[in-house]
Amino acid sequence: MKSEQKLNLKKNQEISLTIEDFTKEGEGLGKYQGFPFFVKDTVIGDEVRVSITKLKKNYGYARLVEIVTPSRDRVTPPCPVARQCGGCKLQQISYEKQLSFKKSLVEGCLMRIGGFGKEDIEQKMEPVYGMEEPWHYRNKAQFPFGRSRDGRIIAGFYAGRTHSIIETEDCLLGVRENSTILQCIREHMEQYKIEPYDEANHRGLVRHVLIRKGFRTGELMVCLVLNGEVKALTEADVLVERLRGLFGDGTAVTSISVSINREKTNVIMGSRIVNLFGPGYITDYIGNVKYRISPLSFYQVNPVQTEKLYSTALEYAELTGKETVWDLYCGIGTISLFLAQKAKQVYGVEIVPQAIEDARANARLNGMDNVSFFVGKAEEVLPEQYEKHQVYADVIVVDPPRKGCDTVCLDTIVKMGPKRVVYVSCDSATLARDVKYLGERGYQVEKVRCCDMFGHSTHVETVVKLERKN
Ligand code: SAH
Numbered sequence: 008m009k010s011e012q013k014l015n016l017k018k019n020q021e022i023s024l025t026i027e028d029f030t031k032e033g034e035g036l037g038k039y040q041g042f043p044f045f046v047k048d049t050v051i052g053d054e055v056r057v058s059i060t061k062l063k064k065n066y067g068y069a070r071l072v073e074i075v076t077p078s079r080d081r082v083t084p085p086c087p088v089a090r091q092c093g094g095c096k097l098q099q100i101s102y103e104k105q106l107s108f109k110k111s112l113v114e115g116c117l118m119r120i121g122g123f124g125k126e127d128i129e130q131k132m133e134p135v136y137g138m139e140e141p142w143h144y145r146n147k148a149q150f151p152f153g154r155s156r157d158g159r160i161i162a163g164f165y166a167g168r169t170h171s172i173i174e175t176e177d178c179l180l181g182v183r184e185n186s187t188i189l190q191c192i193r194e195h196m197e198q199y200k201i202e203p204y205d206e207a208n209h210r211g212l213v214r215h216v217l218i219r220k221g222f223r224t225g226e227l228m229v230c231l232v233l234n235g236e237v238k239a240l241t242e243a244d245v246l247v248e249r250l251r252g253l254f255g256d257g258t259a260v261t262s263i264s265v266s267i268n269r270e271k272t273n274v275i276m277g278s279r280i281v282n283l284f285g286p287g288y289i290t291d292y293i294g295n296v297k298y299r300i301s302p303l304s305f306y307q308v309n310p311v312q313t314e315k316l317y318s319t320a321l322e323y324a325e326l327t328g329k330e331t332v333w334d335l336y337c338g339i340g341t342i343s344l345f346l347a348q349k350a351k352q353v354y355g356v357e358i359v360p361q362a363i364e365d366a367r368a369n370a371r372l373n374g375m376d377n378v379s380f381f382v383g384k385a386e387e388v389l390p391e392q393y394e395k396h397q398v399y400a401d402v403i404v405v406d407p408p409r410k411g412c413d414t415v416c417l418d419t420i421v422k423m424g425p426k427r428v429v430y431v432s433c434d435s436a437t438l439a440r441d442v443k444y445l446g447e448r449g450y451q452v453e454k455v456r457c458c459d460m461f462g463h464s465t466h467v468e469t470v471v472k473l474e475r476k477n
Contacts, residue, residue: 033096052078093167340366411437
């Protein structure tokens, strides 16, 4: 590899590159006389002019200046602010290619970190579950309010890693109702001289609005985050009436609330919620399971793909109705309740107490009495239950955060010896590490399936089916 001194490269210098590879962060990789540069907003196969932004000893970063010859897989990003916003790192790549990129990312990790052979993995990988419609898939959005340079009230998104608001009321990932709701709130603010929040001096009232939609039920939630009490929101009743009157045809704003956040903080939601209209929650379904969603509760943002992901987990679990199943890292019990439809008994374990309260409420809501939940760390609850109470499992499902499973947790799974382990993962590197660990202790990978929950971003979810040998 050539060093940067020998090539005499300088910051701001313009060079030509061909993009040859892609990182898991979504940056293209091209080499200049063997010296690698990372370039955002590019596609494998692009021939580009770039300007050097940063030089390290053995690699550098550069900014796209001109696409000389576009890659065959390049498309024009439909969103006009895709580059400034930075929320969608892959919009310049055709959706089909995005899916194969994600699949190869997972395959790459399973080979490099997991130690699997190429043919072996290709045989085990099922086709990726992509979205039929990779737009307007998010059921939740949080828009900050502010003022434009010319003084208008605006709502939008923060530009990547900054706090300047890019005006985008109709983000293509969110539901179509977002812009109508934002416009209604903005007009109300203009009319009654309600100030948007200004971070710099901690003044102004309206910080954010949280909008959530139940895709199946058509119910919409609007929650205004205020730097002040409800009484500071002039003519709140008028705003409520306006929001309620916005839609029709099975879509309606059924929950309106305010979240009080008077802190100088980046955290969006305040912990205190004041209800203005409706029951304080909306309802939605994944498959046949019903969930109650309040402003602060966690809920998967892509319900259509979540159903596919959990159906895969359920399929891989091969339940007949007689099984005892553990669902580790269960969150609000989404997978647990899904499994409970086909299992004898499900036990969920989750570290956040509030999530377990929601999980129990959701179990009651669905009249399911074959699920129970434990609050605590998976690596503590499971060993304790196994050693003290000799609990048993036919199948164990795990859905850990990015850092993967703790080894104590994996060791306990091996000791309990379930017939199957279903591993749901949002990070292919720790997934590969953990299935390798289980593989060395008697669990063989049978099937792998990727599911695209976050189109146009680099994230990918994967489900793996492992079976105990001997
Ligand atoms: N399966 C859930 C969410 C999984 S996200 C769903 O589909 O909704 C991972 C979850 O693991 C989070 O809810 C997080 O709070 C929880 N968690 C993180 N570390 C944990 C640990 N050590 N033990 C148990 N749960 C943990």
